[in-house]
Amino acid sequence: MAAPVKVLVVDDSLTMRALLSGALERIPGVTVVGSADGADEARSMRETLHPDVMTLDVEMPGMSGLEYLAEMMEKRPMPVIMFSTRTEAGAEASIEALRLGAIDCFPKPKVAVAAEFDKILAKLGKRIKAAKGAPVKGASTAKVVAAPPLDWNGRIVAIGGEAAATQTLFDLFGGFPANCPPTVVVQHLGAGLAGTMIDRMAAEIAPRIVLAEDGMTLEQGTIYLAPPGDTHVVVDAWPNGKLRMLPRDPVAGERPSISILFASIAKAAGAEAVGLLLGADGEDGDAGVRALQAGNSYCIVPAENRAEGFLLSRRIATQPVPADQLARTILKLCNK
Structure with missing residues (x-):
């Protein structure tokens, strides 16, 4: 025991x-x-x-x-x-x-x-x-510099994580250029925190960041943060996709669900999708990762030993990704 x-x-x-x-x-x-x-x-x-x-x-x-x-x-x-x-x-x-x-x-x-x-x-x-035992790091004092403009290849990005991913998201999006790939985020934040998160992040990053709403067209240069509460968020098609909000039951106790978002981009975009899991602490996210893998999408997940960073996989190929190279790796996958 x-x-x-x-x-x-x-x-x-x-x-x-x-x-x-x-x-x-x-x-x-x-x-x-x-x-x-x-x-x-x-x-x-x-x-x-x-x-x-x-x-x-x-x-x-x-x-x-x-x-x-x-x-x-x-x-x-x-x-x-x-x-x-x-x-x-x-x-x-x-x-x-x-x-x-x-x-x-x-x-x-x-x-x-x-x-x-x-x-x-x-x-x-x-x-x-x-x-217990989770890796913890102090806030970074080094200023993150946005990458140069992206020559976008049409890929879409979806990101999921717990509240503990906040620090990583600030660093990650701080490294994104103003014309970043369309990026949809499900983060398990407490009620009332999403708006504050957007306000704080908007003042520090180059891309536009907004609260996801039903019917929004996915555009380059925009990050969409799903609101916690009554609906899940999905991508209905790719390319030329829109966000849809689904009033379904929670998944693994969470709504919106990381897995539902990941499954939707795997179905809509396949090899044109990039999914990043920032370390969910329960079942939510696991099924989504499997859907990304089955859909031939790019999938970045924490290494089994969290201190080793992340693993990027597609089909049977995998490669390590240091935690401080997440932004660079995603942008490389989304650049022509």
């Missing part, structure tokens, strides 16, 4: 610490090794308790959760899951936390009662278990 995931809970509220600790203890395979009221106590407990994962409140007096997260990711990175308020400022803080390297961000319950934590318990437990 696998050892339980050891979690350290950090929150300045005694009530929130007790409620979150109690909720986490109800998740099979998870044990709370301690709770801290702020950064100072968390530093000490981390040294003595050796947690696998930390939950961290964004808003704390003294050193804020974001400041402590930035310190950790610079000096001694570890998997961290953030909790933030359900406000516009909370959404901005959540995206910043993900950019710094947090695994995920969850909204704090509107009312501090156990029943509110129960609503997010399944997803939180899934994230915590996936976070």
Whole structure:
């Protein structure tokens, strides 16, 4: 039997610490090794308790959760899951936390009662278990430079990942030229975060980035981010394709689904499709990868040893792709 995931809970509220600790203890395979009221106590407990994962409140007096997260990711990175308020400022803080390297961000319950934590318990437990042992890197300080204009060969790109892929997506799209290939993204972000993600990214990257809507024509130079919530997103045809939003049941607990997007571009574009999976932590994405492979599409997936980066495959051919070469590899596949 696998050892339980050891979690350290950090929150300045005694009530929130007790409620979150109690909720986490109800998740099979998870044990709370301690709770801290702020950064100072968390530093000490981390040294003595050796947690696998930390939950961290964004808003704390003294050193804020974001400041402590930035310190950790610079000096001694570890998997961290953030909790933030359900406000516009909370959404901005959540995206910043993900950019710094947090695994995920969850909204704090509107009312501090156990029943509110129960609503997010399944997803939180899934994230915590996936976070144990996951490679974590600090935010990059080097400025990513956009590639020169693309001589586009007509290929379409689809990308899927968890909230933890935020840091990678900023780096990836920062390397895309303004006339990048049409790119559709399904990222498992929390409710209310997609718009903030787009606003933040739009100020830093050369291509246009928009929230995906039904009937949108796929155009060169545009990145389409699927909204979380009630529908899946698919590509209906290629070339001259459009986005379609499908109100179907969740797949592997997720909507929109990475697998449904990947399967749609494999069917529509075949060898003219490039799919990139940035490390989903559950079943969503696996079926999509198989569809890409069956459709003779190009498929980039994390190597079994995540520290080794990614693998690019098509038919039976495979080649390694370092994590810092993702943008260059995709652009090469999409260049004449």
